[in-house]
Amino acid sequence: GDSVTQMEGPVTLSEEAFLTINCTYTATGYPSLFWYVQYPGEGLQLLLKATKADDKGSNKGFEATYRKETTSFHLEKGSVQVSDSAVYFCALSGDRFGNEKLTFGTGTRLTIIP
């Protein structure tokens, strides 16, 4: 079945550092890929998405590129801020129309220190 493997946390970085959170996936067909973010005590919010190979999703300075050849969707940000502290989830949807359930990774907790 479909699966998502995320970099284990927690990750602690200093403000303005470069961030990478690795995500690889296993899926049949042509999945859509997502990054969600969860702030303390809240539900998840969509951060960015990509629906086909070589697409780049971007939002709030975060980027991720859908790499079919390496089955990866790594999250990057050039300069993190304290407000980026949260838990980040990589997810995939079984087909590019999003008609199937989403499969989530285990989440990566990110803490940014001033």
Next chain:
Amino acid sequence: DGGITQSPKYLFRKEGQNVTLSCEQNLNHDAMYWYRQDPGQGLRLIYYSQIVNDFQKGDIAEGYSVSREKKESFPLTVTSAQKNPTAFYLCASRQTSPGHRTGELFFGEGSRLTVL
């Protein structure tokens, strides 16, 4: 503003009691989902519904029940058969009808259930 409302935000239950978590959405979405979140385990799918009056078991449905009598509502009952119900429960929805297939899930703010 459109969104998903979950209630209650916090709930305490004694062992042996059933409890029902409410989830209402005014986004006109067809599909609704219930996830359970435990520390270090990510999100696990309990039940989902693609259309009114129909729902399917997810990966961890045992000890839970749902109904989908209205498009806007998808309540989750945690029964006494659920062995370890203390967790954070998240409801989500998304549009799946033709022309709106973005795949994006919209989440509520969650309900934290604690069994005493």
